[in-house]
Amino acid sequence: MNIDLIEAAAKRLSGHARRTPLLSSPFLDEIAGRPVFVKPECLQHTGSFKFRGAWSAISAMDPDIRARGIIAYSSGNHAQGIALAATRHGAPSVIIMPADAPKLKIDNTRALGAEIVLYDRASDDRDAIGDRLAKTRSLTLVKPFDNEFVIAGQGTTGLEIAEQDKSQGIENARVLVPCGGGGLTSGIALALENHAPDMVVHPCEPQGFDDVARSLVSGKIQRNKSTSGSICDAIITPQPGNLTFPIMSRLCGAGFVVTETQCLQAMKHAFLHLKIVIEPGGGCCPRRGPVSLQ
Amino acid sequence: MNIDLIEAAAKRLSGHARRTPLLSSPFLDEIAGRPVFVKPECLQHTGSFKFRGAWSAISAMDPDIRARGIIAYSSGNHAQGIALAATRHGAPSVIIMPADAPKLKIDNTRALGAEIVLYDRASDDRDAIGDRLAKTRSLTLVKPFDNEFVIAGQGTTGLEIAEQDKSQGIENARVLVPCGGGGLTSGIALALENHAPDMVVHPCEPQGFDDVARSLVSGKIQRNKSTSGSICDAIITPQPGNLTFPIMSRLCGAGFVVTETQCLQAMKHAFLHLKIVIEPGGGCCPRRGPVSLQ
Numbered sequence: 001m002n003i004d005l006i007e008a009a010a011k012r013l014s015g016h017a018r019r020t021p022l023l024s025s026p027f028l029d030e031i032a033g034r035p036v037f038v039k040p041e042c043l044q045h046t047g048s049f050k051f052r053g054a055w056s057a058i059s060a061m062d063p064d065i066r067a068r069g070i071i072a073y074s075s076g077n078h079a080q081g082i083a084l085a086a087t088r089h090g091a092p093s094v095i096i097m098p099a100d101a102p103k104l105k106i107d108n109t110r111a112l113g114a115e116i117v118l119y120d121r122a123s124d125d126r127d128a129i130g131d132r133l134a135k136t137r138s139l140t141l142v143k144p145f146d147n148e149f150v151i152a153g154q155g156t157t158g159l160e161i162a163e164q165d166k167s168q169g170i171e172n173a174r175v176l177v178p179c180g181g182g183g184l185t186s187g188i189a190l191a192l193e194n195h196a197p198d199m200v201v202h203p204c205e206p207q208g209f210d211d212v213a214r215s216l217v218s219g220k221i222q223r224n225k226s227t228s229g230s231i232c233d234a235i236i237t238p239q240p241g242n243l244t245f246p247i248m249s250r251l252c253g254a255g256f257v258v259t260e261t262q263c264l265q266a267m268k269h270a271f272l273h274l275k276i277v278i279e280p281g282g283g284c285c286p287r288r289g290p291v292s293l294q
Numbered sequence: 295m296n297i298d299l300i301e302a303a304a305k306r307l308s309g310h311a312r313r314t315p316l317l318s319s320p321f322l323d324e325i326a327g328r329p330v331f332v333k334p335e336c337l338q339h340t341g342s343f344k345f346r347g348a349w350s351a352i353s354a355m356d357p358d359i360r361a362r363g364i365i366a367y368s369s370g371n372h373a374q375g376i377a378l379a380a381t382r383h384g385a386p387s388v389i390i391m392p393a394d395a396p397k398l399k400i401d402n403t404r405a406l407g408a409e410i411v412l413y414d415r416a417s418d419d420r421d422a423i424g425d426r427l428a429k430t431r432s433l434t435l436v437k438p439f440d441n442e443f444v445i446a447g448q449g450t451t452g453l454e455i456a457e458q459d460k461s462q463g464i465e466n467a468r469v470l471v472p473c474g475g476g477g478l479t480s481g482i483a484l485a486l487e488n489h490a491p492d493m494v495v496h497p498c499e500p501q502g503f504d505d506v507a508r509s510l511v512s513g514k515i516q517r518n519k520s521t522s523g524s525i526c527d528a529i530i531t532p533q534p535g536n537l538t539f540p541i542m543s544r545l546c547g548a549g550f551v552v553t554e555t556q557c558l559q560a561m562k563h564a565f566l567h568l569k570i571v572i573e574p575g576g577g578c579c580p581r582r583g584p585v586s587l588q
Contacts, residue, residue: 015461018315023337026378026406042569043317043334084320112320167309275336277569 003194006155009056022164025273050081056153071139075101078144087113145183146241154184158191172198178284179203180235182244189251200253206232213255234281297488300449303350316458319567344375350447365433369395372438373403381407439477440535448478452485466492472578473497474529476538483545494547500526507549528575
């Protein structure tokens with residue numbers, strides 16, 4: 001995994017993924033006590049950065065293999081990113097979703113062109129269902145974060161941050177990234193290592209689901225006790241990825257742990273001052289960084 | 295008023311106004327029955343396109359005159375655009391606002407650096423207050439739409455639409471513009487006349503406040519009966535401007551009249567499918583264009 005993969009992904013994404021702007025507001029600066037810039041990936045196709053990774057992985061496939069179809073597990077944003085990216089490549093996609101996923105997300109994913117296979121979280125073996133389907137129909141699995149092409153796609157966000165900051169004369173910043181499995185965080189960290197080396201990436205996680213923060217402290221992959229029970233459903237993952245963790249460990253600053261109240265406040269401020277609609281996981285960002293780190 | 299003024303404004307705005315993206319969603323396309331692209335000027339500095347016109351006018355002033363200060367009348371978006379643009383030029387600004395304007399808008403305008411002078415809509419003469427202040431303190435008045443530099447600034451939105459559409463292979467489209475006094479509508483129409491001549495601009499107004507639509511039909515400036523009583527407060531003006539109307543008359547297609555329910559539906563769809571927060575006036579756009587015009 002290296003910067004060349006990210007730059008190659010940027011070429012494949014050009015004209016297909018959206019280049020999101022860098023937003024700011026004097027009112028946010030006042031609240032935070034420092035200049036704040038927001039990269040609103042909620043404005044990306046399908047409403048999240050996941051479209052970048054999905055497009056990156058699907059566009060890099062051998063056309064014959066791609067034409068047989070893609071398979072993915074997801075109850076949310078990765079599902080929609082894969083569905084749209086596959087459809088736009090003329091490839092079928094199958095998404096394995098839990099039967100209790102929100103009806104709207106299931107409907108949206110289907111409307112974007114995917115075939116949905118529902119499973120029962122309590123009684124079915126999701127991986128067995130996926131393996132059988134993948135083998136029977138020669139589908140290719142695209143994992144949500146532990147995949148080099150996916151990380152490279154998410155990393156294009158970092159290339160844009162570096163460029164957009166540079167054009168505003170900003171070279172030094174803390175880059176706070178809401179973090180689940182670490183695909184976006186590690187991709188951005190790699191991009192900035194090469195294009196804005198004075199910036200430090202801090203993974204941000206909801207209280208009680210701070211596997212990445214703890215893993216960074218201990219130097220080894222740590223698991224969360226629970227995989228549900230947070231409003232930040234988009235970034236609740238059991239543990240950092242085998243590909244993403246070494247990158248985060250090498251490049252990231254300390255992880256920040258964020259309360260649900262802070263996530264909700266971030267949603268409110270984003271709505272009021274930036275005119276964007278973010279989900280709780282997208283607002284997973286401390287109101288102020290720890291004073292000792294300033 | 296011509297395209298050269300718009301292109302000169304674009305140079306002055308570069309690096310200061312935000313280049314907003316062009317958004318779309320397969321779900322919006324399905325609702326509208328055709329491809330739809332949205333230029334989200336709610337993401338502009340201060341939350342509306344008004345910042346473009348304000349920056350254009352203030353940046354074009356003689357520095358000595360500008361340093362004495364700017365004066366404007368507005369209860370909303372123009373106020374905030376002028377306040378921020380003046381502050382960033384190091385110039386004082388005075389905004390004459392009605393005492394019953396929303397407290398949040400008054401507070402925001404003040405926080406952006408403006409001095410606020412409140413007047414009573416019923417008993418005070420707003421123009422007399424403004425004239426006296428302008429003379430006593432040598433302030434320069436920037437009107438909200440009937441000003442060539444303001445129209446030129448709003449027209450930079452049209453330059454971006456032409457460029458962004460071209461990069462997606464779109465040359466032919468109806469361009470629906472929520473319309474008050476016509477600054478944005480006439481600026482976009484002029485920009486597209488030169489850079490995307492197959493596009494047709496249609497001003498869109500709330501039901502009961504269709505002065506522009508009626509003026510376009512009769513060929514003469516028509517007034518609204520009322521200047522209040524709509525949820526679309528941002529685009530309720532008594533009549534089209536003396537500078538904007540001839541441009542709209544020469545270049546625009548028929549005006550569209552939009553119900554309040556349609557504005558509210560547009561807000562909902564923008565929230566759900568584009569993740570942006572728009573005000574009712576910004577959603578003033580018919581769900582489907584008249585079939586006979588397709």
